[in-house]
Amino acid sequence: MGNVYFNHHLSQGGDCLHEWSLADAAVRSLLSFGEEKGLKKFIEIEISMGEIMEIDKDVFKEAFLMLSKGTILENANIIFSEEKALFKCNSCGRKWDMEEAEKIIEREVGVEEEGGEIESPLHFMPELACALMRCPNCGSRDISVESGRDLSIRRVVAE
Amino acid sequence: MIGRDVILRERFLSKNIGKLVLIGSGKGGVGKSTISIFLSLFMAEKGNKTGLLDLDVHSSSIASVFNMSRIRAGKYGFEPLRRGNLEVMSLGFLLGDRPVPLRGEGESSVVSWLMSTTNWGDLDYLLVDLPPGTGDEVLSAIRMSSWMRRRNIAVTTPSKISVDAVRKYVKLLKDENVEIDALVVNMSRLGDLKLFGDMELTGNTIELPFDPGVEEFFRGAREWSSLSDEFLSGIERIYEVIKQ
Numbered sequence: 001m002g003n004v005y006f007n008h009h010l011s012q013g014g015d016c017l018h019e020w021s022l023a024d025a026a027v028r029s030l031l032s033f034g035e036e037k038g039l040k041k042f043i044e045i046e047i048s049m050g051e052i053m054e055i056d057k058d059v060f061k062e063a064f065l066m067l068s069k070g071t072i073l074e075n076a077n078i079i080f081s082e083e084k085a086l087f088k089c090n091s092c093g094r095k096w097d098m099e100e101a102e103k104i105i106e107r108e109v110g111v112e113e114e115g116g117e118i119e120s121p122l123h124f125m126p127e128l129a130c131a132l133m134r135c136p137n138c139g140s141r142d143i144s145v146e147s148g149r150d151l152s153i154r155r156v157v158a159e
Numbered sequence: 160m161i162g163r164d165v166i167l168r169e170r171f172l173s174k175n176i177g178k179l180v181l182i183g184s185g186k187g188g189v190g191k192s193t194i195s196i197f198l199s200l201f202m203a204e205k206g207n208k209t210g211l212l213d214l215d216v217h218s219s220s221i222a223s224v225f226n227m228s229r230i231r232a233g234k235y236g237f238e239p240l241r242r243g244n245l246e247v248m249s250l251g252f253l254l255g256d257r258p259v260p261l262r263g264e265g266e267s268s269v270v271s272w273l274m275s276t277t278n279w280g281d282l283d284y285l286l287v288d289l290p291p292g293t294g295d296e297v298l299s300a301i302r303m304s305s306w307m308r309r310r311n312i313a314v315t316t317p318s319k320i321s322v323d324a325v326r327k328y329v330k331l332l333k334d335e336n337v338e339i340d341a342l343v344v345n346m347s348r349l350g351d352l353k354l355f356g357d358m359e360l361t362g363n364t365i366e367l368p369f370d371p372g373v374e375e376f377f378r379g380a381r382e383w384s385s386l387s388d389e390f391l392s393g394i395e396r397i398y399e400v401i402k403q
Contacts, residue, residue, distance in 0.1 A: 020234045021276060109255055112231045121253050124232065125272055127265040131257045141260050 019056055022151055023063035027073060034072050034158065042076040044157040051085040051098050051148040052126040054119075072158075085148030087129055091140035098148065104133045175281040176210070179309040180401050181300060183332075185324025187291035189316045190345035192220045193373060194397070195288035197386075201394050202284055202401075203244035210239065210285040212277065213249035214296055216259055216269045221288060222251025224377060236278035248277040267295040274303050284401065292324075293331045301335055310340045310401045317347050341365055341400040343393070363400055367393035 026047065034042065049055045057080050068074050085098040101122075109132070110118035122132050126149035130141050182195050192215065199211040213221035230252045231238045237253075239246040250259065250273060261269060279285065287304075290296045311332060315325035329339055340363070347366035370390040376382070383391065 021236050024235065106257075109253065109257065110229065111237070111253065112229050114231075114233060118229075119232070124237075125269065127261060127268050127272075128254065128259070130261060130265070131254050131259045141258065144262070 019059040020063045022053075022055060023060050023067055026064060026151070026153065027067040027071070030068075030073055030153065030156070031071060033156070037158070039072060039158045042073050042156060042158045044077045044079065044155070045073075045153060046079040046081060046155040048081045048083050048150070048152045048154045050083050050126065050150045052101075052122060052145065053149070053151065054123045055151070081154065083148050083150065085126075086146040087133075088144045088146050089135035089138060089140055090142040090144055092135060092138040094135055094137035095146070096136060100136060101129075101133060104136055106132055174279050176279065176285045176307065177283045178285075178401070179304045179307045180284055180286045180312060181289060181304065181309060182286060182312045182314060183289035183297060183328060184291055184314040184321075185293070185326070185328035186321055187218070189291075189314050189321050189325075190367070191215075191291070191314045192288050194312075194314055194343060194345065194367070194394075195286050196221060196224055197373075197394050198397055198401075199245055199247070199286050201391075202286075202398055203242075205398070206244065207283040208244050208246075208281060210246045210248070210277075210279050210282045212273065212285060212287045213247075213251065214270050214273060214287055214300060215290040216250050216261060216266060216273075216296065217290065219249050219251035221247065222249040222255075225249075227252045233278055236276040239277050239279060241280075246279060246282070248273060263295045266290075267299040270296045270299045271303060274300065293328055297331075298335075301332070301337060310403075311337055312341050312343060312397060312400075313339045314343045314345055316345050340403075341397060343367055343397060363396070365393055365396045365400070 030042065030045065033039075049057070061078055064078060068076070085101065086095055087097075087101055088095045105120050105122060107120065109121060111121055111124060113119055120132060121128050126145045129145055130143045133143065134141055135143060180198075182191050182198075184191050192213070195211060195213075199209050203209040211221065213219050215221075225240055225242075225247050227240045237248065239248040240252065250269065274287075287300060289300055313325055313329055313332075315321045325342070329342075332339060342364045344364065345367045346369040348368070368387065368389045370387045372385040372387055372390065375385045
């Protein structure tokens, strides 16, 4: 069995976009990491996904597998975990989760995806919560995203 | 451990951008966006594949000039507005005229994200309209592009308040080992340059006169003929500096 590496941070605050874009970032970062550590082969990769980003795991995995073909990432076992979303009002201190956020997101603006679906910009970039919703308690837009916005690689087994 | 900067650098490096042009200033309202827009239009018309990225996340003004009904997310990122040789991206395309009360960390994240996830085509030049001041967004943009071929344009007006602010901006860049390639004095009148006194600048100082045709252009004419020869000549001089 190879070495285990923890908390290889991939992105913070929605730096990447679509599943393919995210998979591309993951592959590039892991290959850099592998090169830096002198790794020959990845065996297992645990990827944590922020709930806000609403990443389609199947699409992400398909993209990841295609992009990693012919590299030391090929044939690695991919495990997914999810980080729950939590928003906080900096004005009154109220906190709320994704379920409540979905009810209060303002839908006047959106991003058109390839299939023609309109998605809230929040899912592409969680920091924009302040522009897309108001505190359900006091109405302030001074909102922080406490968790659920990142894509990160939690653990890697490699040799 | 690999931080966000490394990941974004890799993503940004994967794009084929010939030269990055940072257009910044010490304060708002000096005409950065106006100059960025005219430069990008001018450079595109000269046959250069030109990108224009609006990083003024709090008060994006470029989006109001380039109409775009809805932004589209493709397989490899957000698709910029494409018109001939020109590609444009702005947070304003995404959020319209909504207020964006981002705090420091959020600002940096938005800037890094916009720079790295826009699906630019192959570009000769990418012009970046920076937000005013010397905050997180400006530092993020400087860091993200430090390994690229780039030109740095500082913009001011002849006002003492603006000149004092641009001194700080130039000093910040110098402290980060970034040289200013040109100082543009916007809405200038003959003789205004004496206001700058002993300001140490490595680069060219280019005066752009106040031109009522600029507003006429934005309000609908969209014809170069509405601009004065002096204004266009100033834009061309900035372009010459960028080309070098």
